[in-house]
Amino acid sequence: MNARIIAPLILGVLVLAAWEEAVRAFAIPPYVLPGPILIARTLVSDWSILAPSLWVTLAITLEALAAAVVVGGLLAVLFSLSRWIELSFFPYAIILQVTPIVAIAPLIIVWANDVDLSLLICAWLVAFFPILSNTILGLRSVDRNLLSLFELYGAGRWRTLVHLRLPAALPYFLGGLRISGGLALIGAVVAEFVAGTGGNASGLAWRILEAGYQLKVPRMFAALALISATGIAIFLASTLLSHLLLRRWHESALDAPE
């Protein structure tokens, strides 16, 4: 255990304790602001309702992220191989990126004509750009002299890509993945808010909306806590992946000098 874990942990415990104390001291009713203990209890008591929703949101997020990795990565490679393709397509990738997802979500829901699919498309739309742009940057940031070396030995485009450009782009790609993981979750949640679907296959966003209508504020907070926890878990997983892949060689994964 080091300071990086202990310090925020202590702060977290202090804030939760102060929160709980304030709720009690000022007798704040739970439908305005529930204390952390009540939220934890709700999490347990409503688990049978929240767990399936957590699973739905998680599944959409991970599917969108996987699609973002595949499409973003492949497009980046394609762009790096052909300047013309990049010049033609990149502006549209930017347009997709800068258009707010809440604004296109209704359109996508109409077109896709299937709630799950439209949520997936929305989450994918916000998640794929960081992977695309970071990977492009990585594929381009190859040492000029290493490129010359590959040319000297007659490596050709394909083998230069496989043995030089892809490994060089890996740290950038992983940086994009970390951002995209968070964005995929945001996309999944926002899209569900816009779609406002009910039924038995609804995700955490719908649980928050539903709990709001019913003034079940503790459940709202419980769902919110699950969304945050999911985001943190995705972030930690991508950080761990990045560490495992880069620790032998990349500066970003080295321990700070003593």
Place this chain on the structure above:
Amino acid sequence: MSISGAPVRVRGVSKQYGNGVEALRGISLDIGAGEFVSLLGPSGCGKTTLLRIIAGLASATAGSVERPVGRGETGFVFQEPTLMPWATALANVELPLKLAGVGRAERRARAGEALAGVGLAGFGNSYPRELSGGMKMRVSIARALVTEPRLLLMDEPFAALDEISRYRLNTDLLALWQRRRFTAVFVTHSVFESVFLSQRIVVMSARPGRITSALDVEASYPREEAFRTSAEYAAACRRVSAHLGEAMAA
């Protein structure tokens, strides 16, 4: 197997960059098979440009270069070690063989030998960041030599190293050259280094880059550390310095 060096003929080479910089003008140079030649000149006089043109990595605006070598028979050592940071020292040295389609087992063996040849036996599994500057440069040299090139082009390979490492690498490079007899073209801006290493020193001047003189260094090989303190060495250095001074004043 003994490797014979390849001759190089440079005929009237000029190079103008897109931004209008005239990097080289009318360079003509004959390098004999197995010769050790240094290109000496101030920073910016076009040494790197000329070396890249000789390697075939850049095109000349005018003139021609003849070098009867096949693919993989030219080795190039850059000013920086230029290693792939994600690959071990051994994998870095294996690269040229891998690109030439040599099988895994043979590749391993030859790369291991090349590493041992530059005094790095036992460091095959180290990553570049775990090696010192001098060791990385040795890996880079091993990589250039692993294909047993007939022509070895080096672009100020030791400029960034401390003097102790540089002296040691100079001596080791000469030993390798004497064993293998490849043709060596060595770019440097150090008079002392060029005299220690080469049979012939080609002095260049800047703006536009051109050859102002070529000087023979008669001292016989093997040249050991003692050569650095000999009167012969000092005299040669004085002579080359004078020519370099003229070139820079020109």
